[in-house]
Amino acid sequence: VGVEGETVLEAIERLEVSWPGLRDRIVEEGPALRRHLHVYVDGERAGLDTPVGAASRLDVIAAISGG
Numbered sequence: 001v002g003v004e005g006e007t008v009l010e011a012i013e014r015l016e017v018s019w020p021g022l023r024d025r026i027v028e029e030g031p032a033l034r035r036h037l038h039v040y041v042d043g044e045r046a047g048l049d050t051p052v053g054a055a056s057r058l059d060v061i062a063a064i065s066g067g
Contacts, residue, residue, distance in 0.1 A: 001015070001018075003015055004054075005052055006051060006052065007048065007049055007050060007051060007052060008039055008041065008046055008047065008048050008049070008050045008052060008058060009027070009031060009048040009049065010052075011052050011058055012026055012027060012048075026039075026060055027048065031048055032048070033047070033048060036062060036063045036065075037060060037061070037062055037063065038060075038061045038062075038063060039058065039059070039060050039061075040058070040059040040061065041056050041057070041058055042056050042057055043057075046058075
């Protein structure tokens with residue numbers, strides 16, 4: 001999905017327009033990433049304030065745990 005945004009948080013907020021509720025599944029109060037989610041920009045671990053370029057790839061991955 002293509003979306004414009006200067007930071008990870010801005011990109012998530014713009015996706016919220018098309019998919020209401022998405023932001024709440026990824027971001028909690030603060031704002032902060034939810035505990036069991038990891039975000040990567042172009043393969044590098046990122047935070048909500050990480051810059052996103054016009055051709056960047058943004059991945060949101062759920063951490064998997066078990067025992």
